[in-house]
Amino acid sequence: MANMSSNDLRRQLEHEIVLGEIVPGTRLDEVALTERFGVSRTPVREALQQLNMMQLVEIRPRRGAFVKKMSLRELVDMFEVMAELEGTCGKLAADRMTDEERDKLKALHLISEPLVADRDYDSYYKANVAFHEAIYKGSHNEFLSEQTKNLRNRLTPYRRLQLRQSNRLNNSFQEHADITDAIINGNKELAEQLLGTHVTVQQGSFNDFLASLPMDLIDQSA
């Protein structure tokens, strides 16, 4: 079946790690995975190597593969880069989006309006992802788009709880409204700035950000 097993395995594990179904810190036992997926250790190990290169798992020699825990420092650094990349996507999208893409973005934004009213966190979460990915694509830079999506994925386990905070949902929606306007109007600088602060730590206090983090997922050693 043409090397698909190791790739399929990787994709599946990637999915589960990103969605937090496999918690950071857990050990990925090779034989357990062979039994679960019904393959030999060879493709399992190849999948683990791939995840290792994606920085999703950490391979400690002779000890095994562990779902990577980020240190607080790493997280802050990654969020900072995320803010920059999102900002860049917004800047380019404001410049380059076709009229159809701008219409689509507006539509995607409006989808989430009732979800906010209903406090439907899960649906809002999905709509939020779609909204942001539309902006990535709108940059017309596939490499940037992929990089940004990747980084977003890696941060997902640490972000899921954030939206559930007090009135983060309302704020997020309002910010999306402003972002949408900026992009549609082709206001590069504003789109960049709004998206840069939208994702980031500075929005809301740093303490709120810390409070939202599930501390058991965090590498305390570093």
Added chain:
Amino acid sequence: MANMSSNDLRRQLEHEIVLGEIVPGTRLDEVALTERFGVSRTPVREALQQLNMMQLVEIRPRRGAFVKKMSLRELVDMFEVMAELEGTCGKLAADRMTDEERDKLKALHLISEPLVADRDYDSYYKANVAFHEAIYKGSHNEFLSEQTKNLRNRLTPYRRLQLRQSNRLNNSFQEHADITDAIINGNKELAEQLLGTHVTVQQGSFNDFLASLPMDLIDQSA
């Protein structure tokens, strides 16, 4: 020897690919690599999987592993992101560098002055890398620094010839002077802007950039 063989292998191949010793498009034969490194196919394959995830090689199912050729489109996209990341590094470095780091940067810059006069391309190339990496580090964001370094590495095979163009060496040195000043003076915006254009395609004409590209390293199919 604790899983080091596959990691060592990866590092060695990575090195050779980045430096252009293994040309984009060449097939990496598994048994040839086993003979060369004196190991079995298992660690060889694991190394290839890793390089695949790093986007340095492309694994075509049942056909083998090939050193990745970038399409022109991908290259342009990657250079655009590179410019943004460099700019961000510069912005943060101007803000966060310690006095020692600023002194060090100045010193690193001055090293290359005689190299320009001597037209010592290879030494200038190395000094240039050191200069830029000092800025990455100066951002005090290790994740950003690593990302930027990675991307720079991936673009290296397509950049080596650029410096050899007409008076690119002089221009580069002058740009470094301005960048150094901006960072030392803590001028965030200027540092960001200068570094953003320093790496990029817009600097010099796009035609010059195209002309500097070794077209046989480029994926013409995409």
Added chain:
DNA sequence: TCAATAATTCTTGTATACAATAATTATATT
């Protein structure tokens, strides 16, 4: 009973063996 050490078991890392597909060469037909 507890600590230290030895013996055992388990797990990873590497090599080899086998299966399936692609590439190549040989053969046959027009």
Added chain:
DNA sequence: AATATAATTATTGTATACAAGAATTATTGA
């Protein structure tokens, strides 16, 4: 002689076997 097809070879993908080191359990001595 040229092309199409069949046979052969080579190479990748997967499974298994073996070796070496870590973790665990058992044993011994105080």
